[in-house]
Amino acid sequence: MKLSVIGCGYLGAVHAAAMASLGHTVVGIDVDQEKIDKLSAGQTPFFEPGLDEILQAGIDSGRLSFSTDYASLADAEVHFIGVGTPQRRDGQGADMTYVDAATNGILSYAKPGSLIAGKSTVPVGTAARLSELAAAKGVRLAWNPEFLREGFAVKDTVDPDRLVYGVADATRDEDVATLDAVYASILERGTPRLVTNQATAELVKVAANSFLATKISFINAMAEISEVAGADVTQLADAIGHDVRIGRKFLNAGVGFGGGCLPKDIRAFAARAEELGKGESVAFLKQVDEINLRRRQHVVDRVVDSFDGQVFGHRVAVLGLAFKPDSDDIRDSPALDVAVRLKGLGAEVVSFDPEAMDNARRLHPQLAYADSLEHALEGAEAVVVVTEWKQFRELDPVATAAKVARPIVFDGRNILDPVAWKAAGWTYTGMGR
Ligand code: UDX
Numbered sequence: 001m002k003l004s005v006i007g008c009g010y011l012g013a014v015h016a017a018a019m020a021s022l023g024h025t026v027v028g029i030d031v032d033q034e035k036i037d038k039l040s041a042g043q044t045p046f047f048e049p050g051l052d053e054i055l056q057a058g059i060d061s062g063r064l065s066f067s068t069d070y071a072s073l074a075d076a077e078v079h080f081i082g083v084g085t086p087q088r089r090d091g092q093g094a095d096m097t098y099v100d101a102a103t104n105g106i107l108s109y110a111k112p113g114s115l116i117a118g119k120s121t122v123p124v125g126t127a128a129r130l131s132e133l134a135a136a137k138g139v140r141l142a143w144n145p146e147f148l149r150e151g152f153a154v155k156d157t158v159d160p161d162r163l164v165y166g167v168a169d170a171t172r173d174e175d176v177a178t179l180d181a182v183y184a185s186i187l188e189r190g191t192p193r194l195v196t197n198q199a200t201a202e203l204v205k206v207a208a209n210s211f212l213a214t215k216i217s218f219i220n221a222m223a224e225i226s227e228v229a230g231a232d233v234t235q236l237a238d239a240i241g242h243d244v245r246i247g248r249k250f251l252n253a254g255v256g257f258g259g260g261c262l263p264k265d266i267r268a269f270a271a272r273a274e275e276l277g278k279g280e281s282v283a284f285l286k287q288v289d290e291i292n293l294r295r296r297q298h299v300v301d302r303v304v305d306s307f308d309g310q311v312f313g314h315r316v317a318v319l320g321l322a323f324k325p326d327s328d329d330i331r332d333s334p335a336l337d338v339a340v341r342l343k344g345l346g347a348e349v350v351s352f353d354p355e356a357m358d359n360a361r362r363l364h365p366q367l368a369y370a371d372s373l374e375h376a377l378e379g380a381e382a383v384v385v386v387t388e389w390k391q392f393r394e395l396d397p398v399a400t401a402a403k404v405a406r407p408i409v410f411d412g413r414n415i416l417d418p419v420a421w422k423a424a425g426w427t428y429t430g431m432g433r
Helices: 010-021 033-040 051-061 097-109 126-135 153-158 169-182 198-229 233-241 262-275 284-306 334-344 357-363 373-377 397-403 418-423
Strands: 002-006 025-029 064-067 078-081 115-118 140-143 163-167 193-197 315-319 348-352 382-385 408-411 427-429
Touching: 002 010, 002 097, 010 025, 010 051, 010 064, 010 078, 010 153, 033 064, 051 064, 051 153, 078 097, 078 169, 097 115, 097 126, 115 126, 115 169, 126 140, 126 198, 140 169, 140 198, 163 169, 163 198, 169 193, 193 198, 198 233, 198 262, 198 284, 262 284, 284 334, 284 382, 284 408, 284 427, 315 334, 315 373, 334 348, 334 357, 348 357, 348 373, 373 397, 397 418, 408 418, 418 427
Parallel strands: 002 025, 002 078, 025 064, 078 115, 115 140, 163 193, 315 348, 315 382, 382 408, 408 427
Antiparallel strands: 140 163
């Protein structure tokens, strides 16, 4: 099939390359000329495992191209919207500027009978609003939310847990048939496919992210209690996680969640619920947000305590800047926030991240960036681990102790073995243990 994907960020670039890998002919469209030039040359504008390969393969096959010109989508049968819905400047709802611009751009060139499939995370009610604009041009519109995780984006796109089609009553059968044709090779594997109305599909996405965020803040709340009660939250998570109704996943306490999705999605959902007169239904999301943001300051406070309340001039190694491992994404990153807060208190912060340093340097040139993990550790008076990269997880406590000036470690992701680190002479502080 001929497809277009509007927006070539984390979501759109992966979707475009993944759809080409399924055999479709795809044009990716973005207003950012630099991004389009890079993608056309086979370069990924961000770090995402496996994306390089399918991007290059798509370009080599002649089935994948990129353009800044909406006219290039004219003969596509399906147009995916994969642009961002960032937090508005007032900090409340989602900024719909890009979704609206993408829809208008598509409708300027789309052929009648083609289908717009929205993938972006949007406030419930968006699809109904855009459907009216599309219908005026004889174009159909469905919402087909994307659940990909950064770091697993390619796998999650070509092998998703489920597909959700939010379709309009009037064009239901036709829309389902079109999307089934797009995803035929995925459906062949027995991937669950749920057909809902548009509002349900929009809500599925924000509900899923709200649930995940709530799970993390729940365990972080337990970490707060564990700390004052003398309990170990990692053992608590293991024990409650054995109950299949609860499950062990997303119960890792630490500095909390960040990234381009969970934080802004729960805020946008709370704002949308207010608009719908049902703010009270998701009032708990405010607490989820508050618990999450408290975790960052909690780590900073523990570090400051270790210097008897005065961190000024002390050398602190911050390991991790990305919001999670296998990503160079620093959007709303708890790790970067911890580094910036410590620097703000006058600490001599030396940070290291395997992938995210270029992005962090652009945003925070005041921080010092080590060219290697070893250099970050050298002479450190405190080590703070805030992103669970494999190479931090695998640090040898004995060898690491020999590099630092003072063996004090703050395990912001509970990834180190307290017994081994203490045995190597470290003062170890985990999160809720
Ligand atoms: C998330 C959703 O998982 C995905 O389905 C959706 O499409 C987009 O948002 P992503 O932002 O890539 O994906 O990251 P995710 O793996 O969900 O992690 C989010 C944050 O939560 C990270 O900062 C991570 O470190 C943190 N986290 C995760 C925890 O603090 N504890 C956990 O147990 C799990």
